[in-house]
Amino acid sequence: MSGELSPIDKAKFVAAKRAAEMVEDGMRVGLGTGSTAAWLVRCLGQMVAEDGLNITAVPTSARTAGLARELGLKVVSLEEAKWLDMTIDGADEFDHDLNLIKGGGGAHLQEKIVATASDQMVVIADAGKRVDTLGAFPLPVEVLAFGWQASQALLEETLVSMDVLGRTTTLRMNGAQPYVTDEGNYILDLHLKRIGNARQLALVLNQIPGVIENGLFIDICDRVVIGHGDGTVIVRDINEGTEERDRLDFMEEDNLFGDLSD
Structure with a gap:
């Protein structure tokens, strides 16, 4: 364990953990790239190891593929999977309409291909990624x-x-x-x-x-899971027009995620 999580780490972790709960047995899931997405991969790896979750993962970068394999996830290419039930990924910015800027990790080409080959795209992000107008992030x-x-x-x-x-x-x-x-x-x-x-x-x-x-994702994201440092999680569904609020508790074993960094 690497000590108590910082507020920003807690925000990323609870967003990832809440999104992982949306994944159902037998799903084909696209895995994003970046620090927040890496938390998701670790959450899913824990579910595979401890709960017997059976999913097929399609990573959007070589480093995500390496982490997924290391944690015991079944990894295949998009060509093998053909179509995905869900893609879960982070974002550098998102606005009120769930339009995004992505690519800070350099993987937005694969990320966009995988996201658009999915029934739905779920974005996980800390509250600091929400903006009124896109563009502050390069x-x-x-x-x-x-x-x-x-x-x-x-x-x-x-x-x-x-x-x-x-x-x-x-x-x-x-x-x-x-x-x-x-x-x-x-x-x-x-x-x-x-x-x-x-x-x-x-x-x-x-x-x-x-x-x-380019790194603009327009009309691609269906839901955003927004994490806060106090454990609060907000899930916005752009298609249903709904917003749900929840709060996740932190357990000591959650600190195994604390070694992740940007």
């Missing part, structure tokens, strides 16, 4: 390594006509080298500050030569 755009500078110039030119507050773009780095995605591509982070029309921007960005996919 928007990731995955681009081909070939000609990435030309793609960057076209992106910056396109942003001039978009309803955004900032137009700076940067190549994501991994130390002294460009960050490389699981697909061998680069990521350009768009520092927009505020996105006035996320739907329009998502469509326009993907028309630029060299752009593979």
